[in-house]
Each structure stands twice: as C-alpha cells, then as structure tokens.
Amino acid sequence: MAPVALEGSGEAEFPVLGIDSGAIERNAARIVDRVDPDVVGVTKGVCGDPRVARAMLAGGAAGIADSRVANVVGLREALQCDLLLLRAPMGTECSAVVENATWSMESEAATLRALSAISTDREVVHRVLVAIDVGDRREGVLPEEFDELLEAAIDLPGVEVSGLATHVGSFGGVVPTRENVGRLVELVERAEERLGRRLAVVSGGSTNALGLAFEGDLPGQVTQLRVGEGILLGTDPVTGEAIPGLETDAIELVAEVIECKRKPSLPEGERSRDAFGQEPAFADRGVRRRAILALGRLDCAIGELTPLREGVEVIGASSDHTVVDVADAGSVEVGDTLAFRPGYAALARAAAAPSVAVAVG
Numbered sequence: 001m002a003p004v005a006l007e008g009s010g011e012a013e014f015p016v017l018g019i020d021s022g023a024i025e026r027n028a029a030r031i032v033d034r035v036d037p038d039v040v041g042v043t044k045g046v047c048g049d050p051r052v053a054r055a056m057l058a059g060g061a062a063g064i065a066d067s068r069v070a071n072v073v074g075l076r077e078a079l080q081c082d083l084l085l086l087r088a089p090m091g092t093e094c095s096a097v098v099e100n101a102t103w104s105m106e107s108e109a110a111t112l113r114a115l116s117a118i119s120t121d122r123e124v125v126h127r128v129l130v131a132i133d134v135g136d137r138r139e140g141v142l143p144e145e146f147d148e149l150l151e152a153a154i155d156l157p158g159v160e161v162s163g164l165a166t167h168v169g170s171f172g173g174v175v176p177t178r179e180n181v182g183r184l185v186e187l188v189e190r191a192e193e194r195l196g197r198r199l200a201v202v203s204g205g206s207t208n209a210l211g212l213a214f215e216g217d218l219p220g221q222v223t224q225l226r227v228g229e230g231i232l233l234g235t236d237p238v239t240g241e242a243i244p245g246l247e248t249d250a251i252e253l254v255a256e257v258i259e260c261k262r263k264p265s266l267p268e269g270e271r272s273r274d275a276f277g278q279e280p281a282f283a284d285r286g287v288r289r290r291a292i293l294a295l296g297r298l299d300c301a302i303g304e305l306t307p308l309r310e311g312v313e314v315i316g317a318s319s320d321h322t323v324v325d326v327a328d329a330g331s332v333e334v335g336d337t338l339a340f341r342p343g344y345a346a347l348a349r350a351a352a353a354p355s356v357a358v359a360v361g
C-alpha cells in the first residue's frame with residue numbers, strides 16, 4: 001500500500017490506522033460486480049468513518065450499515081445515502097434512530113412500540129427489518145415466534161415492516177448455508193402473504209455469505225447483503241483466508257517504538273498472572289533485541305496483528321505496551337515505526353479507540 005498521508009499538521013501521530021480509500025472502493029466494486037443482491041457496506045469495523053463509507057459508496061455500495069447509533073448519526077451528518085442500523089437500539093436511542101436511520105434491525109415488540117411512539121409523534125414512518133435467528137443464537141426472533149412479532153408490528157402506527165434480515169457467524173460461529181438462508185425465505189413468503197405486499201428488503205447475510213452468492217447459491221429472493229470485512233480487509237471470516245480477487249492490504253496499523261533493548265527472552269523471578277489474569281508462556285531464545293511499542297490492549301486486539309516487516313514477531317502486550325522481538329528485523333531504533341496488518345477485531349477496536357488516529361488516503 002502507498003503510505004497514507006497523515007491528517008493534521010503533517011506531524012505524524014501514532015498509533016495510526018492508515019486506510020487506502022482506493023483499495024476500499026475497488027474491493028466494494030469487485031463484490032458489487034460479482035453478486036446479484038444489493039451490497040450495503042458495513043462500517044462498524046472503522047467506527048463509522050464517513051470517509052471510508054464514501055469509498056464504499058463510490059465502489060457501488062447501495063447504502064451503509066453500522067451497529068452503533070452514534071456512528072449512524074455521524075454518517076447521517078456526512079451522507080445522504082440509505083443507512084441501516086444493525087444492532088437494535090436502547091430505549092434512549094430510539095429518537096436518534098427514527099431521525100437518522102433509513103431502517104433498523106429489530107427483534108423486540110417493546111422497541112417497536114418505542115419507535116412507533118416517536119415516529120407517530122413526529123408524523124413520520126420508521127422502517128424496520130425484522131431480525132430472524134436462523135441458528136446463530138445472537139439477535140433475532142426464532143422462526144416459530146416470527147408471526148407474533150409481525151402481528152405486533154402490523155398493529156403499530158408509524159412503523160413499517162420493510163423487510164427481514166438474518167445474520168449468522170458472529171456469535172455462534174454458524175456458517176451460512178442454502179438451508180438456513182432458506183428458512184429466511186420461508187418467512188418472507190409468509191410475511192408477504194400476511195401484509196399483502198412485497199417486502200422491499202430481504203437481507204440475507206454478511207461477508208460470510210459471499211461464498212454462496214459467488215456460487216449463485218443464494219435464494220433469488222435475497223435482495224441485500226451487508227458486507228464489512230470483505231470490503232475492508234478482503235478476508236472471509238469463515239476461513240480466515242483472502243477472498244480471491246480482493247485486496248487484503250487496504251488497512252495497516254502503525255505504532256512507534258519507545259524502547260529498544262537486548263533482554264533475556266524469559267522473565268526472571270517468581271511468576272503469577274499477568275495484568276489481564278493470564279499466565280503467559282515464553283520460549284527461551286536467549287538474549288534478544290526487543291522493542292516496546294506505544295500501543296497496548298486498550299488500543300487494539302494485539303493477538304490479531306500481523307507484522308509487515310520480515311523478522312518482527314509480537315511477543316505479548318499489556319494495557320499500554322506491546323513487546324516485539326526485532327532481533328532478526330534489521331535496524332530498529334527508538335522513534336522508528338513498525339506497521340502491522342490488523343485482523344477484524346484488531347481493526348474494530350483500534351478504530352474505536354480515542355488513542356488511535358485514523359488517516360484515510
């Protein structure tokens with residue numbers, strides 16, 4: 001990736017996430033080209049950054065989705081596009097949802113009632129996608145409880161059921177299949193019959209459903225996929241592998257070396273648990289040159305960082321320090337920076353951390 005110009009005065013600020021918006025746009029375009037349903041770009045991995053959202057839209061994304069209401073509000077300030085709220089709102093957030101989201105995914109009658117009260121008061125209609133749990137056991141109504149929620153929604157003024165949505169993988173690790181997506185389709189047919197109209201949105205899954213979509217194995221009724229990781233990192237959460245044809249180097253995390261010394265690779269003294277309640281294990285490799293980065297577990301999921309420079313190895317981390325072995329990495333001095341490829345959790349946490357700058361080039 002070309003080095004990304006840093007924001008601000010030209011003074012480098014670390015740690016920093018460098019995001020190549022051209023690569024994001026190209027990844028979005030390649031996915032949009034290869035699947036029939038609309039692709040909604042998911043920005044929760046970059047904390048709802050509107051610059052990244054713009055790149056997704058430039059690549060052909062039909063809209064943007066995020067899990068946090070605060071991110072949806074920020075995106076709405078910057079963008080005119082359709083915005084989908086992925087995580088059901090808390091009671092105090094319903095007002096902002098009605099105001100800023102085109103749709104929200106919902107699974108509780110109580111929340112639908114709160115949304116209804118607000119939208120009727122404002123004389124607007126709030127559109128919802130009913131979330132269906134087809135097996136992952138995170139959010140959504142079970143298929144057998146769908147009719148009850150649908151009836152509740154139909155009775156509420158100011159709330160319109162625009163569609164259904166399903167999500168697997170994030171919690172239970174369930175993989176999308178023709179069968180579990182098919183369960184969604186059965187409910188779509190039931191809902192359309194009851195409502196006497198077609199549903200505008202059948203949201204059939206996330207990056208992990210792209211494999212099915214590329215093979216043409218998604219039911220034709222699916223109108224939308226919500227894709228975050230595939231666009232941002234070019235990887236498939238099911239396999240952890242790169243998705244063929246996508247760029248995997250759009251994003252890097254760069255941190256600064258604040259100490260670099262030769263030290264024994266084994267701790268010395270009586271040992272118990274570390275700051276995070278773990279009992280870390282270390283290999284005895286003798287005395288090694290090790291660098292400490294101004295980066296820690298408060299900033300990032302350190303275990304998900306892949307060093308970009310050959311010979312660098314992440315040894316471990318505490319809240320504010322990351323220790324890397326640089327004995328085989330050539331010259332590394334205090335004040336130098338080291339770059340890493342983040343996995344999805346590392347990216348999402350870094351993007352949300354106030355201590356990490358984000359530079360979009």
Ligand SMILES: *Cc1c(COP(=O)(O)O)cnc(C)c1O
Pocket residue numbers: 042044067086087167170205206207208226227228229230237
């Ligand atoms: C996070 C999330 C997505 C996007 O998942 P990716 O694996 O990043 O594509 C889609 N839908 C819901 C409900 C989510 O929570």
